[in-house]
């Protein structure tokens with residue numbers, strides 16, 4: 251036989267595959283161009299985060315037309331209206347989508363998803379703006395703010411962040427940003443604050459200015475969740491990195507100006523079955539303290555990338571096979587090990603950032619671990635542990651993190667006990683605190699969503715057969731908000747580790763608040779209210795974030 255024949259493409263050509271497109275297929279629901287446009291917008295805002303732009307599924311189920319058409323319109327309309335115990339929000343009964351919008355979305359997802367455009371260097375460069383050049387910035391701190399104790403607070407639906415003084419509770423500055431800023435990160439020096447909107451707009455804010463404000467900005471894609479800056483010795487404040495959900499890629503930028511230097515696509519094969527995935531989104535990113543590397547978690551292919559930023563022209567990357575659906579995570583207390591939840595797989599992957607190797611993959615025995623950055627503390631029985639709560643059930647999992655002093659427990663699930671209920675997103679403690687705080691903002695019960703569980707660490711007995719007792723703090727009630735059903739979300743400590751702050755996150759047109767609790771007494775210390783405090787969600791203390799203290 252002719253060996254050259256083996257190289258002949260055996261499949262249909264691209265032109266043939268596309269022969270039906272664009273155009274209508276048999277059974278397509280009736281939809282006007284305006285309706286399709288509206289559906290695309292709603293899908294982007296409400297659905298893409300969990301189901302993916304191409305609807306291949308991740309935290310949410312896959313929604314490609316082969317599947318949705320099997321379910322049919324009535325089923326889709328019902329699940330969109332009422333939600334599901336597995337975590338699908340009740341968009342209809344919660345009032346977040348109208349009946350007409352639900353009807354539209356049930357038809358919309360019967361159709362093929364439109365593929366949004368790419369976003370390469372010319373697009374990034376066009377969007378890039380240096381508002382104040384490095385040479386025109388202050389050479390010393392120009393304000394009287396205790397920067398270490400500043401809190402960067404996302405005002406989600408306002409498309410802003412508030413910088414709140416951790417000593418006086420005063421709002422020192424409100425800065426326009428992208429929509430629904432997901433996280434704030436601080437440069438190694440503590441001077442610059444980086445935030446990223448859901449719309450992939452990155453703002454770089456100079457905390458030395460008289461009134462801290464944006465000095466550079468850039469849009470790195472259409473959808474994004476993560477930003478970080480270089481922390482390794484010799485590279486402090488040198489680079490920034492941001493990861494996008496769409497297009498699936500990350501970009502390394504100049505740490506002074508946000509000039510985009512290198513864009514790397516994350517499209518590729520799934521780590522185990524080694525089949526191609528068109529939309530492997532960039533989830534959490536952290537900066538290594540042991541090497542000049544960014545640790546970049548690629549969700550759908552289950553790969554952890556250790557990207558060496560010391561030579562961008564000859565980029566070296568260690569690609570670790572971990573687990574699919576990597577989402578959020580943080581360091582252990584020594585900052586050597588990074589733990590990340592593969593949330594839809596119920597697992598936590600551990601990487602040794604000194605040796606650049608996978609250490610372990612641990613089942614948390616709960617449904618959908620969701621640690622935020624997790625919580626590190628010294629357990630009375632097991633020594634140093636890292637904790638995560640869960641989105642899908644009420645359990646809290648503790649993982650041993652001390653291979654030297656507690657080798658038997660290292661990278662094992664050492665204990666699992668119950669908090670207030672499912673729907674937890676974040677868990678937190680501080681080296682100076684004896685308390686572990688666990689929220690439950692996505693619980694279906696309004697009383698639970700507005701409360702927080704607090705465990706007393708010295709009382710933990712380490713017996714897997716007994717439950718740990720906890721105190722319930724009625725944070726929502728303490729906020730004294732009359733109208734709406736606010737959710738209490740994301741505990742964050744002040745720099746001394748003496749106070750813990752909670753967002754009381756209400757609808758956009760209703761009053762929200764931040765409740766400050768005294769960590770020693772567990773009593774209410776202060777309620778921050780201000781008409782500018784619209785939909786507060788994530789809060790990031792400068793010192794704790796700068797040094798990865800959590």
Ligand code: DHE
Nearest residue numbers: 299300430433475476477533534535577578622623787788
């Ligand atoms: Fe988040 C962290 C993605 C929904 C508030 N969220 C993260 C991280 C990722 C992520 C990848 C880790 C970033 C890092 O560390 O580099 N979040 C997603 C989603 O895909 C998801 C599930 C759906 C979506 O459509 O976005 C989602 N997240 C939410 C929310 O609904 C929250 C409560 C409010 C919001 O902004 O929409 C929310 N996510 C947060 C916060 C953090 C976060 C406050 C950082 C927590 C921390 O302490 O580090």
